[in-house]
């Protein structure tokens with residue numbers, strides 16, 4: 125496990141509220157119980173359950189949202205989640221979250237995102253790069269400073285705003301407009317997520333098309349349930365990435381491969397929610413062997429008690445991959461990030477600087493590398 129932790133990693137599919145620390149979730153629950161807002165017996169079966177079905181996971185999210193949707197808590201969770209990813213050497217994190225309106229605490233979608241940004245700015249334990257570089261700035265790669273013999277960690281963070289499948293077309297459009305407004309603060313794209321058994325994804329097509337026209341990147345939760353028509357239509361839309369791809373049929377695999385859309389793979393999440401029967405039959409192996417573009421991700425590290433290092437260890441152990449292969453898998457994820465080419469270039473340098481340690485070679489760092 126040690127080398128999985130020390131290896132630089134790229135996280136492309138992490139939901140903010142799903143990545144909440146266990147200790148924070150418990151503390152917030154106790155606080156509400158203390159105020160008499162809820163009763164432990166009402167929530168213990170939701171919180172303490174280990175293997176949750178997809179349906180039960182969304183019950184837990186509803187509870188988490190009751191506990192977290194105020195400005196200070198959103199700020200706190202953002203800070204903690206980024207610190208946790210940085211502590212296991214995630215060097216680039218694309219964090220996604222659904223902007224929420226909560227009138228009872230004076231929260232709008234806009235102020236929700238402001239609270240997330242406040243969390244980003246409040247981090248002092250690691251260097252956080254979240255403001256995109258301006259066009260004419262030189263490459264910002266600077267070796268991490270050494271303080272008292274310790275190298276200070278640095279993490280690039282970019283944000284995706286999620287559209288929840290419970291929302292209306294108008295609410296989704298509001299999220300896209302907010303993402304455009306927040307671009308100077310590191311918002312790079314839009315995600316479509318939420319309970320896959322709810323709603324029709326075409327409700328969000330106008331907003332997703334608008335996002336794309338405006339140059340935002342789009343990633344879709346795709347194939348979490350067997351819904352052949354939706355999967356086909358989502359692939360026809362050609363998002364820049366998709367998450368999961370669990371219930372794909374032969375025609376979907378063909379379409380995915382011919383369009384080369386990178387897949388965010390969430391091993392533990394899929395096994396825990398039983399969208400894949402067991403790890404040994406996970407489609408990771410199929411896609412990896414086909415050299416399809418992939419990135420290992422956590423999805424909801426808090427809800428599924430995992431972290432990115434664990435996901436790499438599980439992949440290595442389950443599919444017989446060695447350190448060099450895992451390093452290459454991690455390094456290749458750089459090509460699928462939504463941040464600008466300067467960030468990509470900086471990340472390639474980070475990977476190059478440690479390649480030898482993992483039995484890999486230094487590659488020519490070039491802006492001409494193929495990017496999505």
Ligand code: IMP
Nearest residue numbers: 139140141142185221222286317318345
């Ligand atoms: P938030 O957007 O920061 O509140 O993160 C939690 C939200 O992410 C959930 O309420 C869902 O909308 C979404 N989410 C988390 N995990 C999944 C998943 O496995 N499938 C679909 N949506 C998910």
Ligand code: ZN
Nearest residue numbers: 139317367423
């Ligand atoms: Zn997800």
